[in-house]
Amino acid sequence: MSTPGEKPDTRELVEADVVPRSRWRMQLVWLVPIVALLVGGWLATKAVLERGEKITISFKTGEGLEAGKTKLKFKDVDIGVVEAVTLSTDRKHVVAKAEVVRDVANLLVDNTRFWVVRPRISGGTVSGLGTLLSGSYIDVDVGNAVKPRTDFVGLEVPPVFASDIPGREFTLKSAGLGSLDVGSPVFFRRLQVGQIASYQLDPDGKGVTLKVFVNAPYDRFVKGDTRFWHASGVDMAFDTNGLRVETQSIVSIIIGGVAFESPADSIEQVAAAANAQFELYATRADAMKQHDRIVDKYVVNFIDSVRGLTVGAPVDFRGVVIGEVTQIYTRFDPEHRRFSIPVEIQIYPERFTSRYQTGRAGGRISDDPKGIANYLVENGFRFQLRSGNPLTGQLYLAMDYFPDAPKAKIDWSRSPPELPAVPRTLQSLQDSVTRLLTKLNNIPFEAIGNDARTTLRTTNSMLSKLDADVIPRAHDTLASAQTALDSANSALQPESSLQQTTEETLRELARTSAALRTLADYLSQHPEALVRGKSGGQP
Incomplete structure (x- = not known):
């Protein structure tokens, strides 16, 4: 170890090897941005791969639509969201741009339907x-x-119904919509089996076309000859049958509806095809009328009043409806200068044949319809107005046999041909009373009265003479007659000589009769006594 002031001992230090630094060596500090970049790329790729289908939906208004909040739902499951709500270029409607999740993108087909769900009251x-x-x-x-x-x-x-609901849709043609609306019920035997799906005015403006949906399994009861009619509210009618009140249910009274049924004698067994077209009648009576294939049109001309006769009134043949009235109007005859009431009718020849028999060709009872009509008219068949209901005053047209009717013929040159008629019973009675009154008006009641007064004066004069001359003489005559009766009464008393003489005479007559009877008996036993005389010794 070195001391201060001494030089360090460098012999113990080892020199390091210098290695050049690689330019590609990654520093740890770059690992974080790289990872972030990879994650971002993965998220971007995932977002692109999972991005939903972009669609646009046009609506008349933007009510209830809000960008970023309004959801798209299918069976109450969120499948998308509205991203933007803008006006169209023509500013007539609103365009909602929405994104639908990729999983249900295959649901976006040509007839997929969209609508805004909001509180609504309809039908x-x-x-x-x-x-x-x-x-x-x-x-x-x-x-x-x-x-x-x-x-x-x-x-x-x-x-009204989803595309996956089982059932079938049918088309109805009607003259008017009535109280029907989208969602109005459809009834079958008073059960609700469907709804009105839509309606629209016909291009010519002469009617309305309705779409009705009948749920399965009730749709199989719609046959080729099924009849549909308005079941809206209460159907009340005064006709020749009196007062009729019909309704389907309380619901139909409030919101209306449509009902259908097949005729009782229907032979159709195959269910009608989807979108089959039917006529929508005003009432059940109109719908269930017998629909005849053959229709003959005639005119019946009446002179008397037809008040109470309406279009649609029945033409009756002894209780069987064979036709109906189609038109009623007036006609002026310039030759006779009088008005008449022509009534056009339709006759259905098929109703003269039995439903259990096919009849002749074409459903008629004869191959010569004109000949049959001429024969009936020549033999007294006529048309007459009759009262169907005294309370309502409704009339109907009756065809019946009138043997005393004047001779008539059918004029086949007219179109339609004219059939003869007779006045109704009340009119005939009125005509008879009129004729009687005319005859009574021709009687000279004033002259008869003057003659009667003269006769009464003469009678009074005669009675006065009777009081002065005849009555006293009659009194004397009666007194004499009384005296004669008193004398006769005295003569007839039991003690009178006349009475005794009469009794004696009667006894003598009795004895004489007995003798004659004895003589007659003897002569019957002895006729020879008339020649020889009475034999001796014999009584």
């Missing part, structure tokens, strides 16, 4: 109440198409 149903607390969201209904799509138009009204 008697309340939906979206949960969004009052959680906020609105976009619901998704996945379609069954194959073609992918990223640009969609959102629905303003939620669909």
